[in-house]
Amino acid sequence: MKKVGIAVLVCLSLGVTACAQNPYGDAYTTSSARKVQNVQYGTVVNLEPVTIDDKTGNVIGTVSGAVLGGIAGSAIGGGTGNLLATAGGAILGGAAGNAVGGAIGKSNGVNITIRLDNGRTISVVQAVNKRVLFKKGDRVQVNRQGQTARVSLAN
Structure with a gap:
C-alpha cells in the first residue's frame, strides 16, 4: 500500500509541474538570463x-495515466486475472492520460x-x-x- 501512495504522489507532482507554466510567454529560463x-x-x-x-504534456499524461491505471487494475482479482486487470488498467489509463496531457499541452x-x-x-x-x-x-x-x-x- 505504501508503494501505491508513493506512485500516486509522483504522478501528481509530475502533473502539477507540467501545468505550472507561464501562460504569457514572457518568462525566461535561467540559462537565458543575463545573456x-x-x-x-x-x-x-x-x-x-x-x-x-507542447508534446511534453502527452508524455507526462500517458505515463501518469498508465501508472495509475496499472495500480487500479492490480487491485482486481488474483493470479492471471490480476495480471490481465493490471495490464488492461495500464493501457486504458495510458490512453486516457495521453488525451488529457494533449489537451493540457x-x-x-x-x-x-x-x-x-x-x-x-x-x-x-x-x-x-x-x-x-x-x-x-x-x-x-x-x-x-x-x-x-x-x-x-x-x-
Whole structure:
C-alpha cells in the first residue's frame, strides 16, 4: 500500500509541474538570463492566431495515466486475472492520460510577421500575452538570441 501512495504522489507532482507554466510567454529560463541578445526594431504587418502544441504534456499524461491505471487494475482479482486487470488498467489509463496531457499541452499563440527597419521581413511565433495584444502597424522590438526570438512593443 505504501508503494501505491508513493506512485500516486509522483504522478501528481509530475502533473502539477507540467501545468505550472507561464501562460504569457514572457518568462525566461535561467540559462537565458543575463545573456546578450541582438535587438532589432520593426513594424507588425500581419498577425495570425496559431496553436502551440507542447508534446511534453502527452508524455507526462500517458505515463501518469498508465501508472495509475496499472495500480487500479492490480487491485482486481488474483493470479492471471490480476495480471490481465493490471495490464488492461495500464493501457486504458495510458490512453486516457495521453488525451488529457494533449489537451493540457496546447496553448494559444500568435504568428507575428514583422517588417524590420532594415527592410527584411521575419515571422516569430510566440504565446499570446493577454497583457500585451499586438495589432497591425505596432512598432515592436525583436530580441534575438541564436534562433530564438521574442517580440515586445517598442518603447
